[in-house]
Amino acid sequence: MVLMQAFIKTHRYLLDHLNVPVHRHLLEYVDWDHRLIGIQGARGVGKTTFLLDYAKTFYGNNKSCLYVNLNNLYFAETSVVDFADEFRKTGGKILLLDQIYKYPNWAEELRYCYDHFDDLKIVFSGSPLMRLDEGNAYLDDCARVYNLEGFTFREYLNLKTGNDFKPVGLNELLRRHEDIAAEVVDKVKPLAYFTDYLHHGYYPFFLEKRNHLENLLKTINLVLEIDISYLQQIELKYLPKLRKLLYIVGKSAPFQPNISRLSNDVETSRATIMNYLNYLRQGRLVNLLHEDDPDPLKKPACVYMHNPNLVFSVASGEVEMDVLHKTFFYNQVGYLNRVSFDGEADFRVNNDMPFYIGGRNIEKKTEVNNGFFARDMVEIGEANQIPLWLFGFYFKSLKF
The missing domain is CATH 1.10.10.10 (Winged helix-like DNA-binding domain superfamily/Winged helix DNA-binding domain)
Structure with a gap:
C-alpha cells in the first residue's frame, strides 16, 4: 500500500506539471471503452504525454486512474499482474502502462490481466517495432492498437495560431479542396508556417526550450x-x-x-x-x-x-525543397493509403491515383486521367491542382 501511494503521488505530480498546448486528435477516436488498448508510436512523437493527457482529460486527480512507467525499478521483482491486481483491489479502474517493452513477458501478463481482471482497463504504450496485436499470439484477439503519429501540419498550425481546424478524409480533401483551403486561408496564412513545420514541426519536442x-x-x-x-x-x-x-x-x-x-x-x-x-x-x-x-x-x-524533419538530421547545407515536399506528401498520405512507385508520376495512391509533387510552374500533365498535382506555394487550388500544405490536414491517426 505504501508503494502504491508513491505511484499515486508521482501520477499527480506529472498531471499537475503537464503542459498540453494542443490535444492530439487521436484522443477523440480511440474506443476508450475497450479493456485492453495499445498506443503504438515512434520514439519522440509524444506517447507519454498522450497517456497523461488522457488521464487528466477524462479523470483529473481521481485515484481510479493511474499512470505507471515500467522503467521503475520496482518492476524488477514485482510483476505487472501482481501490481494490477493490487491496484484494482484498492479501487483502481484504469491502469496506464508506459514503455511496456521495458518489461519482460509483457504480452503474456497483459493477456492474463485481460482474461482475469474484467473490472480493470489497461492502456499501454509501445514501439512500432513490437508486435502489439497482429501476429502476437497473446494479444491479437483482445488488444485494440492505435498508432500515434507525429504532429500533422494541421495540428502544428492549430498550435501556432490558436485555431481548431478539423482533419479531413482523403476523398473529401480531393473533392472539396478548394472550399476547405478557402476556409483555412480566411483565418490564417498557412504557407507562413509550412516551411517551419517541414524543419521542426513533426516531433512535439520542438516545444521544449x-x-x-x-x-x-x-x-x-x-x-x-x-x-x-x-x-x-x-x-x-x-x-x-x-x-x-x-x-x-x-x-x-x-x-x-x-x-x-x-x-x-x-x-x-x-x-x-x-x-x-x-x-x-x-x-x-x-x-x-x-x-x-x-x-x-x-x-x-x-x-x-x-518525415521532413529527419532530412535535416544529416543535412550539411541547404536542403532541396523538392525533397522535403515529396517526403512530406509520402509521410502524410502513406500511413492510411497504399502509396506506390510510379514510373511517370511521383507517387501512385491506392493503385489508381497518380500524384505529381511540385511548384506552380511544372508542366500540367493533363493527358493523365485522374491525376492530381500537389502544388507548393499555392494557397487555394483548382480542379486537380491541390495545395501541398492541405495534405497536412489529412485524417491519419486511426486504428490499424
Whole structure:
C-alpha cells in the first residue's frame, strides 16, 4: 500500500506539471471503452504525454486512474499482474502502462490481466517495432492498437495560431479542396508556417526550450540503440553499420537503392541490408516505396526519410525543397493509403491515383486521367491542382 501511494503521488505530480498546448486528435477516436488498448508510436512523437493527457482529460486527480512507467525499478521483482491486481483491489479502474517493452513477458501478463481482471482497463504504450496485436499470439484477439503519429501540419498550425481546424478524409480533401483551403486561408496564412513545420514541426519536442537538432539526433540514436538493437536483438558491435546505412540513406534520399552498392559501402551482406532497411522503416526513420505490394524480402523501388524533419538530421547545407515536399506528401498520405512507385508520376495512391509533387510552374500533365498535382506555394487550388500544405490536414491517426 505504501508503494502504491508513491505511484499515486508521482501520477499527480506529472498531471499537475503537464503542459498540453494542443490535444492530439487521436484522443477523440480511440474506443476508450475497450479493456485492453495499445498506443503504438515512434520514439519522440509524444506517447507519454498522450497517456497523461488522457488521464487528466477524462479523470483529473481521481485515484481510479493511474499512470505507471515500467522503467521503475520496482518492476524488477514485482510483476505487472501482481501490481494490477493490487491496484484494482484498492479501487483502481484504469491502469496506464508506459514503455511496456521495458518489461519482460509483457504480452503474456497483459493477456492474463485481460482474461482475469474484467473490472480493470489497461492502456499501454509501445514501439512500432513490437508486435502489439497482429501476429502476437497473446494479444491479437483482445488488444485494440492505435498508432500515434507525429504532429500533422494541421495540428502544428492549430498550435501556432490558436485555431481548431478539423482533419479531413482523403476523398473529401480531393473533392472539396478548394472550399476547405478557402476556409483555412480566411483565418490564417498557412504557407507562413509550412516551411517551419517541414524543419521542426513533426516531433512535439520542438516545444521544449532546447536545441531542436540535438533533440532530433538524440531521438534517432535512441531508436537505433534501443528500439531497433534491443527489440530486434542486434549485437551492439553491429550498431555502427546500422548507423552508417541510415546516414547514407539520409544523404541520398529519395533514391532508388542499389543493394549491392549499399552492401559494399556498409560492409555487410545484401540480406542484412534488406533487414536493416526494414528495421529502419519499422522504427519510423525511413519510408520504403515499392512498385507493388510491400514485401520485406523485395528491394524497394525508392527510399525516403520518414518525415521532413529527419532530412535535416544529416543535412550539411541547404536542403532541396523538392525533397522535403515529396517526403512530406509520402509521410502524410502513406500511413492510411497504399502509396506506390510510379514510373511517370511521383507517387501512385491506392493503385489508381497518380500524384505529381511540385511548384506552380511544372508542366500540367493533363493527358493523365485522374491525376492530381500537389502544388507548393499555392494557397487555394483548382480542379486537380491541390495545395501541398492541405495534405497536412489529412485524417491519419486511426486504428490499424
